[in-house]
Amino acid sequence: MNEEVETSLLVIVLDTNPAQRLLRERTHNLTQCLESVIAFANSHLMLKSANRLAMLACHSRSTEFLFPPPPAAFGTQAAMLRQVDGQYELFTHVEKTIRQSLQQLLMRDTKSEPVGSACESLLAGALAMALCYIHRLEQDLSSGRNMNSRILVVTGSADSASQYMSYMNVFFTAQKQNVTLDVCSMEQDMSLLQQGCDITGGLYLRIPQLQGLLQYLLWVFLPEPPIRKKLVLPPPVKVDYRAACFCHRELIDIGFVCSVCLSIFCKFSPICTTCHTVFRSPGPLPIKPKKRKIKLN
Numbered sequence: 001m002n003e004e005v006e007t008s009l010l011v012i013v014l015d016t017n018p019a020q021r022l023l024r025e026r027t028h029n030l031t032q033c034l035e036s037v038i039a040f041a042n043s044h045l046m047l048k049s050a051n052r053l054a055m056l057a058c059h060s061r062s063t064e065f066l067f068p069p070p071p072a073a074f075g076t077q078a079a080m081l082r083q084v085d086g087q088y089e090l091f092t093h094v095e096k097t098i099r100q101s102l103q104q105l106l107m108r109d110t111k112s113e114p115v116g117s118a119c120e121s122l123l124a125g126a127l128a129m130a131l132c133y134i135h136r137l138e139q140d141l142s143s144g145r146n147m148n149s150r151i152l153v154v155t156g157s158a159d160s161a162s163q164y165m166s167y168m169n170v171f172f173t174a175q176k177q178n179v180t181l182d183v184c185s186m187e188q189d190m191s192l193l194q195q196g197c198d199i200t201g202g203l204y205l206r207i208p209q210l211q212g213l214l215q216y217l218l219w220v221f222l223p224e225p226p227i228r229k230k231l232v233l234p235p236p237v238k239v240d241y242r243a244a245c246f247c248h249r250e251l252i253d254i255g256f257v258c259s260v261c262l263s264i265f266c267k268f269s270p271i272c273t274t275c276h277t278v279f280r281s282p283g284p285l286p287i288k289p290k291k292r293k294i295k296l297n
């Protein structure tokens with residue numbers, strides 16, 4: 001058989017920021033989320049033996065790989081992983097590694113910062129890390145092998161316009177690299193990530209309740225993008241394509257655009273804060289020439 005070996009790489013970005021409302025109100029929700037995501041990840045590996053998986057935890061101060069674990073942590077952890085009788089070794093390995101890595105991340109987090117200091121999740125950074133990882137694996141790919149890569153974000157936070165630029169850079173890089181971005185929002189509508197899904201041809205879904213998380217993941221996000229056209233999936237959302245102004249990081253409908261660097265501002269400013277170009281003030285210029293013309297005639 002001369003068939004091309006097709007690998008499908010799934011990178012899951014799980015938002016573990018303790019500042020999310022879901023986790024603040026009930027910490028057990030994180031366990032539930034994690035269990036659903038692990039079951040989903042294993043289902044992906046089960047579909048094809050060539051399938052690959054990576055998982056990142058997006059926290060308030062940092063983003064870390066849960067699976068595969070970073071090389072430094074691997075030596076200490078590998079010895080502790082023991083297979084459970086009757087379970088496929090890879091599933092045990094995935095589950096235990098993810099749980100251990102997350103546990104270590106949370107322990108370090110509670111030690112380093114006082115509980116209650118709320119920061120937003122660094123989703124744009126996590127997406128950039130996922131893209132770098134995908135890029136590295138694609139470089140290592142032997143010839144005759146083909147890899148379809150996608151990223152799935154599972155989050156309960158809101159996307160904030162303060163990361164607008166990073167989001168846009170990530171979305172267009174993903175589009176260029178043929179990486180599909182899927183988003184499963186557990187709580188809030190995320191207009192920026194919706195744009196990302198739309199740009200890269202992925203799916204955006206806001207689930208109505210956390211209880212059904214695994215079911216939604218398996219139904220909507222398990223099939224690979226080319227197969228999805230043949231399935232009956234939730235109708236696509238109407239994407240809010242507003243941009244964030246660079247001065248206040250707020251979403252605006254109409255604004256001023258710098259003609260040199262394309263930065264967006266909600267109010268006129270004589271100097272572009274991004275590229276420092278100086279503009280002439282848009283005073284009563286358009287009216288004056290008209291008056292002169294009238295006098296001349």
Ligand SMILES: [Zn+2]
Nearest residue numbers: 245247248266
């Ligand atoms: Zn502004």
Ligand SMILES: [Zn+2]
Nearest residue numbers: 258261272275
């Ligand atoms: Zn500019």
